[in-house]
Amino acid sequence: MKMLNNQKFKMPLNKKMIAPSLLSANFANLQSDIEDCIQGGADMLHLDIMDGHFVPNITFGPPIVEAIRKITRLPLSCHLMISNPDKFIESFVKAGADYISVHTEGAIHLHRTIQFIKDFDKKAGIVLNPATPLEFAYSAAEYVDFILLMSVNPGFGGQEFIKSTLKKIETLKIFLINNGLFNVLIEIDGGVKFDNAIQITNAGADILVCGTGIFNGNIKENIQKMRKLISS
Ligand code: DX5
Ligand code: ZN
Numbered sequence: 001m002k003m004l005n006n007q008k009f010k011m012p013l014n015k016k017m018i019a020p021s022l023l024s025a026n027f028a029n030l031q032s033d034i035e036d037c038i039q040g041g042a043d044m045l046h047l048d049i050m051d052g053h054f055v056p057n058i059t060f061g062p063p064i065v066e067a068i069r070k071i072t073r074l075p076l077s078c079h080l081m082i083s084n085p086d087k088f089i090e091s092f093v094k095a096g097a098d099y100i101s102v103h104t105e106g107a108i109h110l111h112r113t114i115q116f117i118k119d120f121d122k123k124a125g126i127v128l129n130p131a132t133p134l135e136f137a138y139s140a141a142e143y144v145d146f147i148l149l150m151s152v153n154p155g156f157g158g159q160e161f162i163k164s165t166l167k168k169i170e171t172l173k174i175f176l177i178n179n180g181l182f183n184v185l186i187e188i189d190g191g192v193k194f195d196n197a198i199q200i201t202n203a204g205a206d207i208l209v210c211g212t213g214i215f216n217g218n219i220k221e222n223i224q225k226m227r228k229l230i231s232s
Helices: 027-040 062-069 086-095 110-119 165-178 197-203 219-231
Strands: 017-020 045-050 076-081 099-103 123-128 146-150 185-189 207-210
Touching: 017 045, 017 219, 027 062, 027 219, 045 062, 062 076, 062 086, 076 086, 076 123, 086 099, 086 110, 099 110, 099 146, 110 123, 146 165, 165 185, 165 197, 197 207, 197 219, 207 219
Parallel strands: 017 207, 045 076, 076 099, 099 123, 123 146, 146 185, 185 207
Antiparallel strands: none
16 A cells, blocks of 8 residues: 655644544545545544444544554544553554543543553543543643543534633643643644634644544645634
8 A cells, every 4th residue: 555645744833733533534435535634734633443332432443543554654643432441552552553542531540541652652642521620631731742622522523512612721721831831732622613713723722633624525625724724
């Protein structure tokens, strides 16, 4: 299988990032959709891993991640919506994940799980469901590379953005600044669209996960449109 892009990825400083969520891609033609993501200028690919237990849906596991790894050098961010994530982290690392995030609600010994990811020299993130208070992130914030705030209840694409997330982003941003954690990125996932992207980045988000907002219609143009919006 051919590698779709030849540029080695470099993380740009202070740039707002766009992470297309492949959950809304055409699974029968993933390679073509990923090529469009690359051409549109996506910063990473967001891969939703669901086990039918932690969330009421099932998606895919390491073999698909491995197949995607073979065709792109874009960073792969695996959002693990699974119970007992410790058991599977190594498999996702071996499959080629660069970023791995685990839910605070699913990782019982959160610091140990984070350390487990860091031991593999991968970017570690923690995820909070919309109803989970920010306090769940505070004790682990200094050990992670990013904090993902869910702006929908996880499990499905195409849901509506929960507006109270905006306040949560602002509060988290202030916490990170007050604690000198300038390198910890804030990622937002769920219901991100053209009409709320600016509000979300203005509140302090660094990475926008976007599924239906990008894959419904022309993928390349949608990413470019999103880029223009959040850069203006
Ligand atoms: C939901 C997933 C999201 C989903 C977002 O559980 O974590 O990544 O793909 O899809 P949209 O952008 O359509 O809400
Ligand atoms: Zn996700």
